[in-house]
Amino acid sequence: MKQNKQYVRAGFQGERGAFSEIAVRQLLGSESDPIPIEWFDGVFQALMDKKIDAAVIPMENTLHGSVIENFDHLLNHDIEVVGETSVRIVHNLIALPGVAFKDIKEVYSHPVALNQCLKFLHQNPQVEKKTFYDTAGSVKMLAETKRRDAAAIASNLSADIYGARILKRGIEDDRANFTRFFLLQRKGGTVKGKMPPSKKVSIVLSTKNEPGSLFRALAALALRDISLTKIESRPLKGKPWEYLFYIDFEGTLKDVKVQNAIRHLEEVADFLKVLGGY
């Protein structure tokens, strides 16, 4: 870890070279120390414990949907969202330098990545697929074990980091495969992302358990011509069949219209937390 004070210590889940590290670079540029952490709850804990200055976490993927665990973490920690970015998930076949495609007998990756490269795997039945706990971790494993009969499926960044080579680029079945990441800081922190602002606000609320309550909540936005870009429901713990709604909408927290909408939402909601404007 570099000790220069200018560098933002940015935690992410996974091994060095993970797609989350690509998001760290997009959000914070090269003036960041990407800090790999094994589990999502560990990333949030490190942020609260001031072991890192910022966290970069995936919120949703266009093929898979939301990373629901992280919605719960957003609610339960005293953090704010200060940026977002989206990373196109490009899967590459990666092997050690000098290894040829015809040498490959096995290919390692996370099961989700393997499932996103089914066409390639069907066209190459001589290659046996092997599940591994992490995409970038499978490249790291090749480098550590010096395997010359195996490849990994992972990001181009992971090939750079572990000194491996890309044998085939972009072997994913579906190119409309993007993951959206949030940049988080402790409440009141001073982390600044390098991305142009999205001009979006994220909130989470629960509505009274009565007919029309969600409709009335959305009215607070719609009647002010504020455009909702995403709504996600999550179960409310301890209250079976009641829900929290995570809502993203266009605007900034400085807009009077947005401030009025939030005040209006507070009136109609049982509970409301502003997660951040970015």
Place this chain on the structure above:
Amino acid sequence: MKQNKQYVRAGFQGERGAFSEIAVRQLLGSESDPIPIEWFDGVFQALMDKKIDAAVIPMENTLHGSVIENFDHLLNHDIEVVGETSVRIVHNLIALPGVAFKDIKEVYSHPVALNQCLKFLHQNPQVEKKTFYDTAGSVKMLAETKRRDAAAIASNLSADIYGARILKRGIEDDRANFTRFFLLQRKGGTVKGKMPPSKKVSIVLSTKNEPGSLFRALAALALRDISLTKIESRPLKGKPWEYLFYIDFEGTLKDVKVQNAIRHLEEVADFLKVLGGY
């Protein structure tokens, strides 16, 4: 499998004794043949191939949220929802007959079930937790391997089915742990559930990608005093950051008010599918 024509062949995911089989019994009574199937997509395929008459699948859990894979399957198959039920998830410590609690060195179960019994596991550190692919499957494994130093965490039904005994009942941390199941048939089938009707309708729709479109869709329900009971968003494949909304509301498909609301929804939606009334 019994050959008597009166028996409904009801497919579910998992091993015999799974919580889904408890849902089969609640939904179809004892006049059903519960048919265990390994994967969710296999259950849907068996229904389409007429290998089973009905399918019983979990849609959401009050602690974990939606079983998102099954929402996609509902959209992509020509099926209808004809019933729902909710099962309280009670975890029991189960061992073979004659095995005492003090003999237990290891406890096997699905990682989700182990995570829902953390208090019990912390209070009994002499018992090592071991992950297994299935709750009921771990009881089956005990019966097959005749292990006398191990227990499983699973449903009371799985103890009955595999001739095992419950050593401790209800060891789950949180009693507000329910799973909601749908009873499905092929479109136009004649399966009748034994549960009293819920008087609910499930639909899935996508809205035009323009401000206020979800609000206008919900207006079709709210302006008719139709109570929305659940909304769930899922990414629309091939259209990054656009969504499908799965919506449940109160009413029956015979209500004129509901028929009008569906006609109104068809006007404002890009796409709409009625999944069923039950």
